[in-house]
Amino acid sequence: MKKYILLHLLLIITFSVKAQKGRDSIIFSVDTINIYGKVIDEKGSPVKNASVLSETFDKDFNYIRTITDRNGLFKLDGIKPTDWIRVRTATTAIEKPINGSRFLLLTMVPFHPNDLNKDPAAFNITAKRISSKEKLIVKIKDTTIIYDFHPFGHTKSAEYPGGVKKFYEFVKKNIIYPQKAILKNMEGMIIIKFMIDGKGNYKDFITLQDIGYGCAEEVIRVIKSSKRWNPAVSGLTVEQSFVLEIPFKLVD
Incomplete structure (x- = not known):
């Protein structure tokens, strides 16, 4: 009788230990x-x-x-x-x-056009005046780059290698005032819109304002010959449009 009771107790203890181990070994899975x-x-x-x-x-x-x-x-x-x-x-x-x-x-929230004329050291494209003209007072309004931020993830605007000042320097150095525009006393603001694609290349040039005689074409030619940009980022690389204003002025 004692052996039977002892064996019964051992069975109960063994079952309890296995049950406890079972509770500690639950495996969870995540459904799709x-x-x-x-x-x-x-x-x-x-x-x-x-x-x-x-x-x-x-x-x-x-x-x-x-x-x-x-x-x-x-x-x-x-x-x-x-x-x-x-x-x-x-x-x-x-x-x-x-x-x-x-x-x-x-x-989907796209990048909006940015204005490149941020720096106060904005430049003029100049040439020597050949014929006289009536004196006019011209007021040029400075513009500012506004960076729009995407509501999701890491966001960064497209950037010219070395910064926008390097872009200004390249454009100023390489634009040639068209001779036809000089002869016709043509001066004023050229406004060009363009796109930087997801690989940093230029595309989709649009002339928003022009004075004619090849001035806008000259600006676009020089922009196209500049370096590839670092593309905009919004989680992944994306396209971004820019607007550039360049005053053409004749000096006496």
């Missing part, structure tokens, strides 16, 4: 979810062909990704609920945590 979303611009219009990238790897160890359709819609299957979603187009990029959500509405 399917994400639906829509990408729109600032006006609420759908953004098509935007690249949508997750942080979850597929079976080939590539990030699970897709692109938006013509209605701005996308779907990502098998994504961890703790992931961040990154969306990019040619003009901007954003990122947003999922936080367990199944549907995300993402608004």
